[in-house]
Amino acid sequence: MSSVLVEARGLGKSYPLVFRARDRLRALWRLLVGHRDADSIAVLRDVSLRVERGQSLGLIGENGAGKSTLLKLLTGVLTPSAGSVKVDGRVGALLELGAGFHPDYSGRDNIALSAALYGLSAEETRAKLPEIVAFADIGRYIDEPVKHYSSGMTVRLGFAIVAALKPDLLITDEVLAVGDEAFQKKCVRWMEEYLSGGGTLILVSHSMYHVQKLCRQAIWLRAGQVAASGDVFAVTQAYLAYQESKSAPSTPASAQNLEFHMLDLAINGSTTDVPVQVETGDAVHVRARVRSREGRPPVMLVGIARMDGTPIYGVSTEMDGVFPVRENTDVFALDIEFDRLPLLPGAYVIKVHPLDSEGVRLFDTIERGLTVRGASREFGMVRLAHNWGKSDEGAMDRKVTGQ
Amino acid sequence: MPVLRLALHFIRRDLRNRYLGSFSGGLWALLQPLAQLAVYSFVFVYVFKAKVPGSDAPGYVPFLALALWPWNAFAEGLSRATTAIQDNAALIQKVAMPREVLIFAAVAASFLVQGIGFLAIIVALFAFGVPIDPFGIPLVALAYVQLFALALGIAFVFAAVQVFVRDLSAALPQLLMIWMFASPVFYARESLPEAYRSWMALNPFTHYPEFIRGALLHTPAPSLAGDAIALASSLAVLAIGWVVFRRLDPHFENFL
Numbered sequence: 001m002s003s004v005l006v007e008a009r010g011l012g013k014s015y016p017l018v019f020r021a022r023d024r025l026r027a028l029w030r031l032l033v034g035h036r037d038a039d040s041i042a043v044l045r046d047v048s049l050r051v052e053r054g055q056s057l058g059l060i061g062e063n064g065a066g067k068s069t070l071l072k073l074l075t076g077v078l079t080p081s082a083g084s085v086k087v088d089g090r091v092g093a094l095l096e097l098g099a100g101f102h103p104d105y106s107g108r109d110n111i112a113l114s115a116a117l118y119g120l121s122a123e124e125t126r127a128k129l130p131e132i133v134a135f136a137d138i139g140r141y142i143d144e145p146v147k148h149y150s151s152g153m154t155v156r157l158g159f160a161i162v163a164a165l166k167p168d169l170l171i172t173d174e175v176l177a178v179g180d181e182a183f184q185k186k187c188v189r190w191m192e193e194y195l196s197g198g199g200t201l202i203l204v205s206h207s208m209y210h211v212q213k214l215c216r217q218a219i220w221l222r223a224g225q226v227a228a229s230g231d232v233f234a235v236t237q238a239y240l241a242y243q244e245s246k247s248a249p250s251t252p253a254s255a256q257n258l259e260f261h262m263l264d265l266a267i268n269g270s271t272t273d274v275p276v277q278v279e280t281g282d283a284v285h286v287r288a289r290v291r292s293r294e295g296r297p298p299v300m301l302v303g304i305a306r307m308d309g310t311p312i313y314g315v316s317t318e319m320d321g322v323f324p325v326r327e328n329t330d331v332f333a334l335d336i337e338f339d340r341l342p343l344l345p346g347a348y349v350i351k352v353h354p355l356d357s358e359g360v361r362l363f364d365t366i367e368r369g370l371t372v373r374g375a376s377r378e379f380g381m382v383r384l385a386h387n388w389g390k391s392d393e394g395a396m397d398r399k400v401t402g403q
Numbered sequence: 404m405p406v407l408r409l410a411l412h413f414i415r416r417d418l419r420n421r422y423l424g425s426f427s428g429g430l431w432a433l434l435q436p437l438a439q440l441a442v443y444s445f446v447f448v449y450v451f452k453a454k455v456p457g458s459d460a461p462g463y464v465p466f467l468a469l470a471l472w473p474w475n476a477f478a479e480g481l482s483r484a485t486t487a488i489q490d491n492a493a494l495i496q497k498v499a500m501p502r503e504v505l506i507f508a509a510v511a512a513s514f515l516v517q518g519i520g521f522l523a524i525i526v527a528l529f530a531f532g533v534p535i536d537p538f539g540i541p542l543v544a545l546a547y548v549q550l551f552a553l554a555l556g557i558a559f560v561f562a563a564v565q566v567f568v569r570d571l572s573a574a575l576p577q578l579l580m581i582w583m584f585a586s587p588v589f590y591a592r593e594s595l596p597e598a599y600r601s602w603m604a605l606n607p608f609t610h611y612p613e614f615i616r617g618a619l620l621h622t623p624a625p626s627l628a629g630d631a632i633a634l635a636s637s638l639a640v641l642a643i644g645w646v647v648f649r650r651l652d653p654h655f656e657n658f659l
Binding site: 015016018021024025027028032075076077091093095096099102112113116117119120121122 | 405408409494495496498500564567568570650651653654657658
């Protein structure tokens with residue numbers, strides 16, 4: 001069953017240019033007599049998209065590219081200046097922090113308002129209330145005005161409402177990142193259930209990792225127009241390449257003044273910003289190049305940390321008594337291989353830093369995401385070498401029969 | 404149906420908001436016009452010694468009371484609805500919703516609160532021996548609903564225009580004061596000089612005090628033709644207000 005849930009054709013949005021009160025009066029008159037306002041600035045032009053039921057779409061682009069405007073057009077908050085949108089289902093949106101909440105009302109009252117806006121009756125709202133309160137899990141704050149909430153609590157409440165409403169289409173962005181780890185896990189678990197249960201997702205994110213993880217399709221918006229759309233990997237790669245080419249000329253200018261400056265980092269031969277994927281026990285080959293302003297050889301430090309910054313392992317050339325290889329007068333290269341990486345499945349970061357020749361001062365950082373995949377059920381971050389002692393075969397069976 | 408539910412939600416919210424944090428709560432709805440009535444009655448009866456034609460028999464207090472509550476509902480509904488879109492800008496810029504609900508809720512809440520006060524004052528007058536015709540009450544209820552339609556129509560225009568031109572809400576209190584004195588609230592149409600009486604027909608509010616007094620106190624009431632014209636004009640105002648609002652509604656976001 002693949003029916004179209006969202007369809008937008010030739011979507012455009014422009015805002016009128018009004019600076020003075022007189023312009024507003026004139027705009028009012030023009031609209032009343034039926035003219036379109038002439039002086040306007042376009043923020044979105046000719047965007048077409050189709051999302052089928054059960055699909056997930058990522059929306060990427062720089063700040064000001066029109067992502068939020070597009071979302072607002074899809075949710076119906078804004079009216080398009082050109083083109084049309086058709087959404088064939090109920091939309092749940094979780095966008096800006098606390099959007100749609102009234103700061104002076106309690107959490108409960110805001111739940112009631114959201115439910116009424118979503119079209120639920122008083123009885124349906126009452127029935128869902130315990131579920132929402134339990135999911136939000138913010139204790140007595142549920143009866144406090146929302147203005148007293150921390151941003152984490154606001155997000156908890158907002159997500160709890162959306163989760164309870166079970167929309168056909170969920171539109172969200174990175175507001176979830178505000179919640180603490182426990183709550184984020186709860187959200188991710190809910191989202192995965194929602195997606196596997198046939199839910200449809202439109203996600204706006206600056207994190208290519210999240211977009212690639214949750215979405216199969218992606219659209220890249222640039223200056224209000226679609227720059228690329230299609231398979232998520234193709235679109236994110238194109239976007240990252242564009243970002244790199246844009247930032248390339250500026251980096252040397254600011255970083256060249258550093259005595260030691262990281263030029264590039266290749267992990268298993270890949271130099272893009274996309275996290276490298278390996279399996280537990282695979283070999284990981286790290287190659288990095290550093291420029292030394294005075295041509296002095298640097299000490300180089302390689303480390304692996306968890307996504308939250310917890311260090312797992314770090315080693316420098318100086319500790320092991322090796323030296324980076326001089327490629328030409330001022331460029332040095334480091335080459336290290338971790339054969340059979342014992343990391344358990346999860347998200348990690350590989351970092352490389354140059355230190356001065358004495359190994360005292362740290363100058364620069366270059367890092368890359370590393371995603372370890374696998375079906376292991378072991379706990380922790382690292383597989384430690386181990387040997388079990390004597391093992392009694394068939395112990396399980398005896399235990400059962402012994403009862 | 405969901406729209407109606409949403410409207411009820413906003414009406415409830417509006418009612419709760421008014422009396423949130425006040426000691427006497429909803430009692431204010433009754434106290435405020437009562438105080439108004441007392442002050443106006445004192446000034447007009449004892450200070451100005453007003454001779455109000457048509458009010459001789461039942462007295463000035465019932466004469467004024469029967470116009471004051473409908474006027475308060477009308478004026479309060481208009482002034483609250485005018486800023487309804489602007490006041491809820493944060494909401495409508497983030498959440499998709501039918502905006503007309505906000506206008507409807509603002510006017511309906513005012514008519515509800517003042518309507519209860521109105522009913523209470525009619526019962527009180529009756530209890531104090533004012534010769535009020537109880538059979539006129541259903542007619543008054545119908546007129547009250549018709550007045551609501553008129554207020555809603557005007558409120559739609561005002562609320563939409565206010566988004567574009569912010570001066571309206573600043574000018575509104577003055578406008579409403581002039582409007583009140585230009586309506587037969589404190590006086591009967593017959594007290595006006597002959598030459599100006601027919602001008603009163605241009606004021607859409609004129610019909611209501613005259614009709615209500617006619618129905619309850621049997622003072623000179625509008626003719627059947629007058630009733631028909633009032634009904635038609637209130638519906639026409641509602642229709643025009645709706646069209647204007649719908650036309651400007653998609654552009655609110657650009658001017659808020």
